[in-house]
Amino acid sequence: MTPISTLGEFGLIERIKNKFKTTHNQVIKGIGDDAAVVPIGNGLVQVYTTDLLAEGVHFDLSYAPLRHLGYKAVAVNLSDIFAMNAVPFGITVSIAFSNRFTVEAIDELYEGIKLACERYHVDLLGGDTTSSRQGLVISVTAFGQAKEEEIVYRSGAQPNDLICVSGDAGAAYAGLLVLEREKNSFVNNPELQPDLSDYDYVVARQLKPEPRGDIIQELREMGVRPSAMIDVSDGIASELHHICHQSKVGALIYANKLNLDYQTLKVAEEFQIGATTFALNGGEDYELMFTLPLKDYDKVKSSGNFHIIGKITPDEKQIQILLDTGGIADVEAQGWDHFRGENG
Numbered sequence: 001m002t003p004i005s006t007l008g009e010f011g012l013i014e015r016i017k018n019k020f021k022t023t024h025n026q027v028i029k030g031i032g033d034d035a036a037v038v039p040i041g042n043g044l045v046q047v048y049t050t051d052l053l054a055e056g057v058h059f060d061l062s063y064a065p066l067r068h069l070g071y072k073a074v075a076v077n078l079s080d081i082f083a084m085n086a087v088p089f090g091i092t093v094s095i096a097f098s099n100r101f102t103v104e105a106i107d108e109l110y111e112g113i114k115l116a117c118e119r120y121h122v123d124l125l126g127g128d129t130t131s132s133r134q135g136l137v138i139s140v141t142a143f144g145q146a147k148e149e150e151i152v153y154r155s156g157a158q159p160n161d162l163i164c165v166s167g168d169a170g171a172a173y174a175g176l177l178v179l180e181r182e183k184n185s186f187v188n189n190p191e192l193q194p195d196l197s198d199y200d201y202v203v204a205r206q207l208k209p210e211p212r213g214d215i216i217q218e219l220r221e222m223g224v225r226p227s228a229m230i231d232v233s234d235g236i237a238s239e240l241h242h243i244c245h246q247s248k249v250g251a252l253i254y255a256n257k258l259n260l261d262y263q264t265l266k267v268a269e270e271f272q273i274g275a276t277t278f279a280l281n282g283g284e285d286y287e288l289m290f291t292l293p294l295k296d297y298d299k300v301k302s303s304g305n306f307h308i309i310g311k312i313t314p315d316e317k318q319i320q321i322l323l324d325t326g327g328i329a330d331v332e333a334q335g336w337d338h339f340r341g342e343n344g
């Protein structure tokens with residue numbers, strides 16, 4: 001018998017994908033991007049994506065309020081819809097919960113789901129509720145729509161394209177480290193009240209991420225369409241590998257172009273982790289990474305909402321970073337792996 005940890009998450013997805021062939025030739029894109037793409041006529045397509053959050057693996061209710069959790073479960077799915085350059089319109093929500101959850105607790109969870117629906121203008125279309133032997137599991141499926149020619153895949157990056165990332169990097173992971181530290185000191189000394197005021201930004205980034213529908217909008221207003229796009233759920237390094245492998249290109253990024261918030265830098269220093277490592281491998285930021293043809297530079301250079309961190313190069317085997325020291329290193333694809341419970 002083979003432990004699943006020998007495959008890792010991406011290996012397991014690949015193994016499942018290889019067992020299934022798409023039999024309906026109207027399916028434009030099946031497994032292998034941020035969302036599946038199916039035409040609905042008149043040049044329009046719908047996109048579908050699903051994500052599951054399990055207690056003890058993806059969240060810890062000792063510091064994640066149920067309302068935030070409901071919000072986040074929706075947000076992470078909408079992020080995958082935006083990553084296709086599509087606009088979400090609906091979700092289904094399925095939950096399993098043990099008998100330790102009260103009506104009031106489930107109300108709180110759905111209050112957060114409702115907030116996200118209102119904020120991102122999506123409808124709750126259905127779902128399922130059931131009991132579990134232990135803990136809480138939330139599965140959300142999101143539906144979006146776009147014109148077929150608007151859809152952006154991971155596979156369209158070309159040599160010399162600019163590599164852009166919205167927002168700042170590593171903040172959600174910084175928030176997680178702080179929350180775990182405070183939890184441990186509370187377990188050791190329940191008299192201590194955690195003071196998170198110096199970490200409000202990174203903690204919010206961990207507990208209540210905002211998917212970047214505003215970037216999709218901004219790019220449309222600028223009249224540019226990315227050549228490739230992915231959302232940053234597992235860290236810039238991991239997402240860069242996905243884009244490069246699927247586009248059959250390489251990349252060169254610059255450490256000094258990575259955008260880190262002051263609070264993230266502070267946490268990196270406290271935990272003695274290099275800022276670049278933090279930016280490349282910290283997961284759960286739910287920002288967008290996309291590539292743009294060089295000719296669009298003048299149209300996008302004044303945006304303060306995303307940063308150009310490097311360029312696409314021709315050699316598929318070279319995904320590299322120019323470090324602050326002047327040296328060049330390979331970017332290792334160290335996404336967060338829940339099957340191994342570690343980075344790497």
Ligand SMILES: [Mg+2]
Binds near residue numbers: 034232
């Ligand atoms: Mg994604």
